[in-house]
Amino acid sequence: MIVTEIDWKWKSGLSVRAKTNYVVLHHAAAKACSPYQVDSWHKANGWSGIGYHYFIRKDGTIYRGRPEWATGAHAQGKNHESIGICVEGNYDEEYIMPDDQKEAVKAVLRDIKLRYPNTTVKGHKHVGATGCPGKYYPLSEMMTYYRNIIPKESEKLNMTQYEELKKEIDTLKTRIGYFNYIDENMNESYKPTVQKLVDIGVLRGNEKGELMLTTDMMRIFTVLDRTGVFN
Template sequence: MNIQKPSLQFRNSLSVRKSTRCIVLHHADAEKFSVYQCHACHLNNGWAGIGYHYYITKDGTIWEGRPDNTVGAHASGGNSDSIGICFEGDYDVERTMPDAQKKAGKELVAHLKAKYGISTVKKHKDVTPTTCPGSFFPFDEIAGAKANGVIHVTAVSDKVPVQAPGSIAELQAECNRQGFSAQKVDNIAGPITLAGCPMIKKGASGNITRWLQRKLNSLGFDCGNVDGDFGVKTKAAVMAYQKAKGLVADGIVGPKTWSKLLGLS
């Protein structure tokens, strides 16, 4: 079994866990969602970075998240003594987990049981009120894996790390998460990144608006609080930016405005 070690940058230092009593299994609640997207999403939540210790994609790749001896941010009320494993997919909707992913999950659970001398495996919903890891998640099969196996950790050097909030990578990951694109999260803006940016205007809300607000504030166009709500002050900042860049000052962030913000024109 091989574990891939992505180059993730955490916002601050992580605390070492004092005890390890169980493993908690999760699903990503998204049919397509990479470890890099997950890291960007959790950074955007204000966390140090990805809250899970391991992330398993549908092709069976096991990715290291937080070091598995540190406190996670994956199960409120149960982070202090648990290891969190997240599986790519939405198993409230998807009825079958790919064999490769299931096999990887069993191998990882078996390894962690042996490493920490534990036997308890829980669903996220056993710790926190939620439906995670989904009604179709093959919990019994994965949780029942016997302690055995040897692992090898491989550093991934050809991946560009997701940067702190406000980066191009964060915007790319968020556009992917919301279904506007399926682009490579490489922190490099190009035509594909531009095509994946949705038109937003007054009344919009969410993480893409937060990205916009941070960007405009950093450029000296005051949006006020970065709250994710495209209100009057954000519209005024957009219009001021558009006017400064020689664009039609309509307060609507469309392709021409995104192109300027991304440094493409």
């Protein structure tokens, strides 16, 4: 999933959202609009800037609005515990969501569900007095999709694995000397996480500079990294 970043200028500071229980779905109620327009509308409301965490255009381009850690401004009463996703379009008047946009919403939902497995998804109208995200928005399809997202084997992390990992990390921490290179043969998908852990000193090698990581451990580190625990 590619998220297009925008260097937003916030009018005032953003606050950290302490909990995440819901994902709230919205439409912009405008048939064509850019994330910049949404930002200017929200600033005109007196808000810090775009209130959603994600804004998805009809062509499927996914834009980052507020950083995901920040409290949004999209669902009164639920902002302190939810992530907001808005789509371009007016789904009170447009009958069909383009496939590219629909797939992009699902990609964002999947990404969020893997990081916040205990969340549920709701339409804005389920938590506030509004018709948003519009009567033709594929809301029940999205809710069913979200409920049925099952992490792939490689994305699963159960508590046993977590406890084992913690033990492994403690063992690794006691090893002497920093590991300062990444094995050329290491699976590409593990490299960014392993390099990061080396950089921040969580992983150290033995005196030969060997990390002694099993594939399982690299996999678990990578999954953990996605949850943000190493940030």
